[in-house]
Ligand SMILES: NC(=O)C1=CN([C@@H]2O[C@H](COP(=O)(O)OP(=O)(O)OC[C@H]3O[C@@H](n4cnc5c(N)ncnc54)[C@H](O)[C@@H]3O)[C@@H](O)[C@H]2O)C=CC1
Ligand SMILES: CC(=O)[C@](C)(O)C(=O)O
Ligand SMILES: [Mg+2]
């Protein structure tokens with residue numbers, strides 16, 4: 001493993017150079033991988049595995065939109081696409097990529113399909129770590145491994161297609177065969193990871209639930225809305241409020257952060273902007289610390305899990321979710337956003 005200095009802390013990572021695809025292919029040579037669930041991660045990981053020469057089949061509920069999508073992506077019913085349990089029985093590596101609530105519902109059936117020496121693969125620590133709520137306790141005679149892409153399943157695929165790779169974490173929870181670690185790393189590389197950093201199931205789920213509720217999604221959505229509304233209350237137009245809150249971030253400034261870090265972005269803005277941002281950053285930081293403390297506690301004590309399972313296990317959860325997403329889409333802010341996006345020169349030409 002390569003030793004990398006992450007800001008003064010040495011960590012070991014596995015890169016696609018030191019663990020090349022050829023090595024992954026050899027390790028997975030005699031395996032049949034079943035991707036159970038063809039939602040967001042399922043397609044990204046399944047297609048990358050297939051393109052990387054791994055024997056992969058898909059298990060999905062018959063008849064729904066995800067099944068049709070798998071067919072459209074070239075998986076053939078009866079050959080490489082099966083109902084969930086049939087796929088799970090055929091496989092030696094079961095990639096459990098149903099929604100986390102779906103994993104709980106299907107667990108008794110999946111458990112019954114596991115053979116001694118199989119590997120049960122997750123992209124989240126959720127099911128295993130919150131076992132008191134999920135009931136997911138793998139049998140002792142299988143490997144239990146994790147490769148968790150740090151990005152959307154869409155990006156898992158688009159990064160692969162453009163020749164880059166997603167970063168993923170990996171973890172071994174249970175090593176029955178003595179091969180759990182190599183199977184885990186081989187899968188991590190074969191799904192298209194550029195490098196993998198090591199974690200545990202527990203640390204993965206705590207950090208992942210915090211990140212998505214926090215800066216990556218929840219906090220981001222919240223602070224954007226707060227600033228947009230503030231500007232609107234003070235008489236600014238929707239286009240001005242949206243540009244100054246979202247468009248400039250996604251089209252310019254966050255790209256500089258991605259390229260070269262926060263200081264680089266600051267260095268390429270006006271001295272006026274720098275002064276103000278440097279002064280206000282600690283105020284925002286201090287304002288949200290108590291919210292973040294509550295968030296981490298709520299993750300750790302299982303409250304977030306309870307909420308996810310409650311809401312996402314309801315029969316009408318899809319309708320309710322769509323209504324919530326629809327409300328965002330139809331809000332003035334995001335309708336303004338749609339108009340702003342349409343005005344980007346590259347979109348205007350179409
Ligand atoms: N969405 C993403 O990009 C990421 C997801 N993950 C993890 O990957 C795993 C899969 O997540 P997603 O791809 O978002 O899942 P998803 O929400 O897209 O669901 C996948 C499939 O599960 C099926 N499903 C749901 N409930 C079911 C049930 N009761 N019975 C049978 N099938 C059912 C649905 O047909 C759907 O196609 C989760 O553990 C998630 O936390 C990790 C990183 C990113
Ligand atoms: C994309 C990702 O890794 C998330 C946000 O954690 C998720 O979809 O669960
Ligand atoms: Mg994540």
Ligand SMILES: [Mg+2]
Nearest residue numbers: 124208209212
């Ligand atoms: Mg997540």
